[in-house]
Amino acid sequence: MRHRRLVASLLVGLLLGSSQAFACASCGSGGDDPLILYPNEVDKVYVGFARATAFKNVDADGRFSTSGGPTNKDTLTLAYGHGFSPRAFVTGTLPWLRNSRQEATQTSLGDPSLAARYALVMASMAEPLIPQVQILVGYKQSMTHSIHDSADLKTELDVFGTGFSEAKLGVDMWFGQLDWLAGAAFNVIKPLPHIYDGVRYEPGLASRSTLTAGYVFSTACKTTFGANLLARGSLRADGVVQTDSEQLNHSVFVTQDWLISPVESWRLSLSRQAAFGANKNTARSDGVNLAYLRSW
Amino acid sequence: MQTLLRLSLWVFLCQACSTHNKADAPAVTPASTGGVASKNATFFLKMDWTTGPKSAATSAATLSFYDANHHQPISVDSVAVVPWMTSMGHGTAMKDQKIVPVPGQVGRFTIDGIYLIMGGPWDIRVTAKVNGSVDTATVAVTAP
Numbered sequence: 001m002r003h004r005r006l007v008a009s010l011l012v013g014l015l016l017g018s019s020q021a022f023a024c025a026s027c028g029s030g031g032d033d034p035l036i037l038y039p040n041e042v043d044k045v046y047v048g049f050a051r052a053t054a055f056k057n058v059d060a061d062g063r064f065s066t067s068g069g070p071t072n073k074d075t076l077t078l079a080y081g082h083g084f085s086p087r088a089f090v091t092g093t094l095p096w097l098r099n100s101r102q103e104a105t106q107t108s109l110g111d112p113s114l115a116a117r118y119a120l121v122m123a124s125m126a127e128p129l130i131p132q133v134q135i136l137v138g139y140k141q142s143m144t145h146s147i148h149d150s151a152d153l154k155t156e157l158d159v160f161g162t163g164f165s166e167a168k169l170g171v172d173m174w175f176g177q178l179d180w181l182a183g184a185a186f187n188v189i190k191p192l193p194h195i196y197d198g199v200r201y202e203p204g205l206a207s208r209s210t211l212t213a214g215y216v217f218s219t220a221c222k223t224t225f226g227a228n229l230l231a232r233g234s235l236r237a238d239g240v241v242q243t244d245s246e247q248l249n250h251s252v253f254v255t256q257d258w259l260i261s262p263v264e265s266w267r268l269s270l271s272r273q274a275a276f277g278a279n280k281n282t283a284r285s286d287g288v289n290l291a292y293l294r295s296w
Numbered sequence: 297m298q299t300l301l302r303l304s305l306w307v308f309l310c311q312a313c314s315t316h317n318k319a320d321a322p323a324v325t326p327a328s329t330g331g332v333a334s335k336n337a338t339f340f341l342k343m344d345w346t347t348g349p350k351s352a353a354t355s356a357a358t359l360s361f362y363d364a365n366h367h368q369p370i371s372v373d374s375v376a377v378v379p380w381m382t383s384m385g386h387g388t389a390m391k392d393q394k395i396v397p398v399p400g401q402v403g404r405f406t407i408d409g410i411y412l413i414m415g416g417p418w419d420i421r422v423t424a425k426v427n428g429s430v431d432t433a434t435v436a437v438t439a440p
Contacts (some may be wrong), residue, residue: 057351057414060383065415065440068352147386153413154389201385235385244383244417281383 024117024134024172025183025212025226032187032210033115033138034093034291035079039086039122041295046079046093048267048291056284058274060244067283069156070099075110077291087119097144099157106157111165113140117172128177136187138168148196164191164203174212181214181224189232204233204246214255225254227276250277267291334424337364338431339372341422346406351415351439354392354408361403361424369403373425377407380419388413412439 026032035046051074055067074097081091095110115138123132146163150156170187186209193202207230214224232247253271260266267290274284331342340362348355361372375395379388392409412418420435 057416059416059438061417063416066351067415068413147384152389153387154391154411156413203385235383237385242382242385245385 026185026210035081035091037081037083037089044081044295048077050075050289052285052287054286058279058282070101072100074098090116097160108160111161132174134172136170140166179216183212185210202236206232220259222257248280249282263295334431334433336431338429340364341433343435349439355410356408359405376423378421415439
């Protein structure tokens with residue numbers, strides 16, 4: 001009996017240890033894939049509720065100005081992931097969105113997305129200074145109303161997406177074997193052009209860079225924080241570059257993970273968009289995200 | 297009598313000088329008070345905000361159309377106004393817009409219900425039909 005308990009404790013410890021170790025730089029930051037599978041996980045689900053508030057527009061000159069759209073944007077995100085091997089997994093994500101302004105609300109399914117990651121370099125406790133290195137690909141299909149085809153541009157309550165499908169390719173590096181954690185991720189995002197009202201719109205190529213640091217307080221408690229930079233090139237309309245249409249957004253986040261069992265965890269994230277530095281043609285907002293994750 | 301003649305001559309010269317000075321003074325044209333030519337120089341437009349410009353609220357303005365060369369008021373057959381945020385590539389709500397000719401004034405219209413959904417730089421695209429030609433003038437404005 002005592003022997004069994006010892007083995008079980010060791011197994012739990014190993015599972016928790018591997019879970020805290022094999023995270024990634026871009027997960028939990030609120031902007032990239034919400035669900036990451038660790039090498040020991042085969043199936044995993046993610047249910048997250050997020051609320052974004054305190055919207056302010058950031059104009060082409062970087063000045064804050066009035067944002068006339070919803071005052072609250074709520075997102076219920078469902079994601080499922082499947083691991084094919086300790087190195088490779090895929091995830092599918094489907095958000096459900098609710099926009100509110102005073103008493104009025106509108107809801108819609110959001111843009112679904114698929115992503116896949118492959119670990120080029122696996123982390124090892126034997127060599128903690130060698131990072132885990134993943135390559136990632138992803139695709140988001142635009143399905144919801146955007147500002148380009150909104151039926152209510154006075155409130156923007158029916159604006160739930162950007163209106164453009166996106167493909168992305170990136171790399172994610174993560175030092176997760178010590179108590180101090182650190183990582184960096186870089187994604188290139190290619191929006192696909194779309195025709196609205198007879199005009200072919202093509203947002204510029206974008207990059208998203210993430211720097212993350214953190215600390216493991218215990219096998220069940222991990223805190224990470226970091227910053228994102230989203231930079232997007234000029235918008236083209238019928239091939240003509242639109243003046244001053246580049247986008248910049250420097251955001252920050254802090255994430256707290258609690259492992260409540262070897263297969264379950266809670267994650268709380270706070271974030272602020274357009275939080276520091278130069279920002280352009282974007283929006284300031286504050287976000288809170290609470291998520292439950294379970295693996296099998 | 298001589299005094300009267302001298303006085304008359306003096307008054308005449310003063311009037312002549314006065315007229316000459318008026319002709320030399322810079323004319324108060326739409327261009328000198330702000331305005332913009334249409335893309336194909338079909339007309340010259342002056343847009344005066346009477347309310348706003350505001351964001352997430354309605355604004356109002358007066359549109360005055362002039363001949364592109366001589367800046368004389370011209371008759372306009374039709375007018376359409378489209379606010380456009382070029383830097384973000386989208387427009388705004390237009391269902392509350394009302395464009396009404398000002399009675400008794402050639403080429404002058406009031407426009408109410410201009411709704412700029414967010415703050416920032418906007419292009420107000422004013423398309424008008426003048427003597428059978430359709431042309432567009434763009435007025436740049438920044439909403440707070």
